Amino acid sequence: MGYERNEAASSLRRGRSKVVGIVVPRINRAFFSSAISGAESVLNENGYSVIICQTHESTEDEIKALRTLMSNRVSGVLISHAIVSTDGTHIMENIGPDTILVQFDRVFSALPGPKIVSDNFRGAYEGTRHLIEQGYKRIGNIAGYMSSEAYVARLNGYKQALTDMGMEIDEDIIFYDAIVQETGYEAGKKALDLGCDAIYSAGDFSALGAMMAAKERGLRIPEDFGIVGTANEHFTGLMTPSLSSMAQHPYEMGRRAAQAFLTSLKPGAKVGQIVVPMELKARESSNRNKR
Amino acid sequence: MGYERNEAASSLRRGRSKVVGIVVPRINRAFFSSAISGAESVLNENGYSVIICQTHESTEDEIKALRTLMSNRVSGVLISHAIVSTDGTHIMENIGPDTILVQFDRVFSALPGPKIVSDNFRGAYEGTRHLIEQGYKRIGNIAGYMSSEAYVARLNGYKQALTDMGMEIDEDIIFYDAIVQETGYEAGKKALDLGCDAIYSAGDFSALGAMMAAKERGLRIPEDFGIVGTANEHFTGLMTPSLSSMAQHPYEMGRRAAQAFLTSLKPGAKVGQIVVPMELKARESSNRNKR
DNA sequence: TTGTAAGCGTTATCAT
DNA sequence: ATGATAACGCTTACAA
Numbered sequence: 001m002g003y004e005r006n007e008a009a010s011s012l013r014r015g016r017s018k019v020v021g022i023v024v025p026r027i028n029r030a031f032f033s034s035a036i037s038g039a040e041s042v043l044n045e046n047g048y049s050v051i052i053c054q055t056h057e058s059t060e061d062e063i064k065a066l067r068t069l070m071s072n073r074v075s076g077v078l079i080s081h082a083i084v085s086t087d088g089t090h091i092m093e094n095i096g097p098d099t100i101l102v103q104f105d106r107v108f109s110a111l112p113g114p115k116i117v118s119d120n121f122r123g124a125y126e127g128t129r130h131l132i133e134q135g136y137k138r139i140g141n142i143a144g145y146m147s148s149e150a151y152v153a154r155l156n157g158y159k160q161a162l163t164d165m166g167m168e169i170d171e172d173i174i175f176y177d178a179i180v181q182e183t184g185y186e187a188g189k190k191a192l193d194l195g196c197d198a199i200y201s202a203g204d205f206s207a208l209g210a211m212m213a214a215k216e217r218g219l220r221i222p223e224d225f226g227i228v229g230t231a232n233e234h235f236t237g238l239m240t241p242s243l244s245s246m247a248q249h250p251y252e253m254g255r256r257a258a259q260a261f262l263t264s265l266k267p268g269a270k271v272g273q274i275v276v277p278m279e280l281k282a283r284e285s286s287n288r289n290k291r
Numbered sequence: 292m293g294y295e296r297n298e299a300a301s302s303l304r305r306g307r308s309k310v311v312g313i314v315v316p317r318i319n320r321a322f323f324s325s326a327i328s329g330a331e332s333v334l335n336e337n338g339y340s341v342i343i344c345q346t347h348e349s350t351e352d353e354i355k356a357l358r359t360l361m362s363n364r365v366s367g368v369l370i371s372h373a374i375v376s377t378d379g380t381h382i383m384e385n386i387g388p389d390t391i392l393v394q395f396d397r398v399f400s401a402l403p404g405p406k407i408v409s410d411n412f413r414g415a416y417e418g419t420r421h422l423i424e425q426g427y428k429r430i431g432n433i434a435g436y437m438s439s440e441a442y443v444a445r446l447n448g449y450k451q452a453l454t455d456m457g458m459e460i461d462e463d464i465i466f467y468d469a470i471v472q473e474t475g476y477e478a479g480k481k482a483l484d485l486g487c488d489a490i491y492s493a494g495d496f497s498a499l500g501a502m503m504a505a506k507e508r509g510l511r512i513p514e515d516f517g518i519v520g521t522a523n524e525h526f527t528g529l530m531t532p533s534l535s536s537m538a539q540h541p542y543e544m545g546r547r548a549a550q551a552f553l554t555s556l557k558p559g560a561k562v563g564q565i566v567v568p569m570e571l572k573a574r575e576s577s578n579r580n581k582r
Numbered sequence: 583t584t585g586t587a588a589g590c591g592t593t594a595t596c597a598t
Numbered sequence: 599a600t601g602a603t604a605a606c607g608c609t610t611a612c613a614a
Contacts, residue, residue, distance in 0.1 A: 005362045008302035009607035012590050017299060019342070019363075027331065028542070033324035040318065040345055049359055051310070052343045054331055068340055071296045072310075208529070238499070240531030251319070300591035303606050585614075590607105598601075 038254025184209025329545025475500025
């Protein structure tokens, strides 16, 4: 009827806006843009708009984003924290007492509220076991930052798989803080120097770097050297050889995060931790038994 | 001083919120997420928040998104329209008279306001000329949807290059409405049947499909068949052979769109069309003169 | 059931 | 210059 609703007036009166804030390190990262996409879809269906903030992996920007969202009186915040944020106190200090906080992917388990995480332990476990089953004998690990619980879980999954399959854990062939292509390349070279014939990497870009290192030494993949990455980035299926990877389900995780927010809206309803399974995408880089 | 600003009250009073809406077909597409990332960066620096809406390539959702943004009294809208939206009347009908409208990438030149576009004509021209210079003799074209001015420009650039280099334009080897991998694959097969030894594609995914088709027939790339795509998607540099592509600059375009909004805020200031150049990334798939 | 009035916090305007 | 006041439009509580 030609009438146009004014959300600002509504928000002012109710003290809450029909808006949910999403805080991520970077929007233009496949994982996060898919998660945002999933969250936006279910929130829109339920009458909520979405404000996006990127933190550029800086704790300072994270605080700024939270402040902005608070002054917009958002009903909820879905957040995946910056890798450098080592604990969640700054989050608790900058979020309103009745703003619903949902963490996803990178979470602080000490903070209250719903958390949506990949089954990082199991994923890393399966990725590593897959390599062992393919006959690789000395499997290195490119680990991420130990400030992130997700990377800690992946490291533990890797270690557990080795133990369960009767292999030794050798700290020399675990490469910390390596998640980009360059650091993966360096880690790959060191791993080769130390006699590795395979690597499980907690990231795809670092796995790509390790593959470059192996190719550079003239090794055949997967015959001489096997690699499994993590995240199932789009490029993994397109390269030659294609890169095996533990797939996460970012779109689904975004949807779950949004749903967790919606159910938390109802008084009394409590959502705990939701674990989304990971899935082995076995491709050429680890398929020694081809044919 | 413990005081927390209420943007809702401010928006109500001023009739405008310090928020800009961004409307794109899909957030989780490399081009758009980078453009959003760029826009968000400059808007945040200037005290604006960003509300993101995806239209899923549907005109209906596009209208819904615009309505949501209007009820939030956003100061501006940065939009890249759905491919099926054939004209911009629905945009003009659903946007407030004093909301600043900025179009980017997919634009309707009939609509008023700033427009940020890639130099699609020049880009396609250079991509095609590059193939000719590499010695390919019969160059097909995978074109997109003619409802989009960007794809029309790319088609025209392709034709102009042929004409300028003294080659015939053959409508039989121009494949319309093909922008995804499957349609590119089909187009590739037909192109081969019709004697093409190269293809310029208006998209990277369709170029990938065409490459698959050529590989399937046992052709060597680039010796027997050359390919240039468009958009410089991340995977293009990682595949084997790597795919030559005309790069767009989405992050930069997002920044420019945001800047256009900010300058339009000043009364009297008019921003017209901003053309961002494209850049040839010549890789293996078209490099016949290797060595 | 339907209707009326007060008040949310900011900002523009007007009076001091 | 500084300070008081009214109004933005919606929601909710309360009255009819």
